[in-house]
Amino acid sequence: MTIRNLTGPGIGRPRVQKIPGFYGERLIDGVVLKDITLYADERGFLLEVIRMNDNEMKASNIRQIIASYSYPGVIKGWHLHTKQEDRLVCVKGMVKLVLYDYRHNSPTYRQVNEIFMGERYPRAVFIPPGVFHGVKNIGQEIAVVIGMPSLLYDPDNVDEVRVHPLDNDIIPYNWECRME
Numbered sequence: 807m808t809i810r811n812l813t814g815p816g817i818g819r820p821r822v823q824k825i826p827g828f829y830g831e832r833l834i835d836g837v838v839l840k841d842i843t844l845y846a847d848e849r850g851f852l853l854e855v856i857r858m859n860d861n862e863m864k865a866s867n868i869r870q871i872i873a874s875y876s877y878p879g880v881i882k883g884w885h886l887h888t889k890q891e892d893r894l895v896c897v898k899g900m901v902k903l904v905l906y907d908y909r910h911n912s913p914t915y916r917q918v919n920e921i922f923m924g925e926r927y928p929r930a931v932f933i934p935p936g937v938f939h940g941v942k943n944i945g946q947e948i949a950v951v952i953g954m955p956s957l958l959y960d961p962d963n964v965d966e967v968r969v970h971p972l973d974n975d976i977i978p979y980n981w982e983c984r985m986e
């Protein structure tokens with residue numbers, strides 16, 4: 807059966823996840839995306855957030871560990887660090903982590919990555935400096951993201967630039983839920 811003349815606004819092809827829980831042309835250079843095993847039994851479940859000997863995640867550079875809570879629908883970001891590396895693991899709820907490569911000399915300059923992670927898809931993400939990142943709670947409950955930065959937080963000298971997630975002319979990304 808052939809379908810003819812199905813073109814026009816609102817008509818297109820399905821997006822295909824070449825990497826599960828990921829949309830983007832390719833993974834941004836230097837970003838590490840690592841699935842985490844969930845150990846479940848009748849008492850509950852457990853996952854290893856990170857091992858301090860994990861060289862892929864440069865775990866030896868971790869200087870502190872934070873827990874960032876967000877209400878359903880809230881977007882935290884865009885954040886950009888000049889020196890700080892970040893490692894993020896969502897341990898409660900589900901989030902969409904969006905990355906935007908802002909390093910002019912990067913082979914993936916201006917590329918966008920969408921990463922879906924959390925209780926239904928545990929994974930750890932390493933984010934190098936120079937990559938904008940934002941986290942949207944896409945679930946119906948408070949989401950908790952464990953952050954493991956490579957710098958101690960100094961309120962008098964925060965290594966972070968912030969860009970409004972919905973109102974900026976720097977990052978071409980729409981946070982709305984894509985229904986197609």
Ligand SMILES: Cc1cn([C@H]2C[C@H](O)[C@@H](COP(=O)(O)OP(=O)(O)O[C@H]3O[C@@H](C)C(=O)[C@@H](O)[C@H]3O)O2)c(=O)[nH]c1=O
Pocket residue numbers: 872874875882883885892894939941951953959
């Ligand atoms: C990040 C951080 C914040 N704070 C304070 C500063 C501020 O008053 C309050 C809230 O900080 P933020 O607005 O930065 O929190 P939040 O918006 O939740 O952002 C954090 O979320 C994770 C996922 C990230 O990606 C990090 O960039 C981090 O900024 O907590 C600390 O005391 N220590 C810290 O390490």
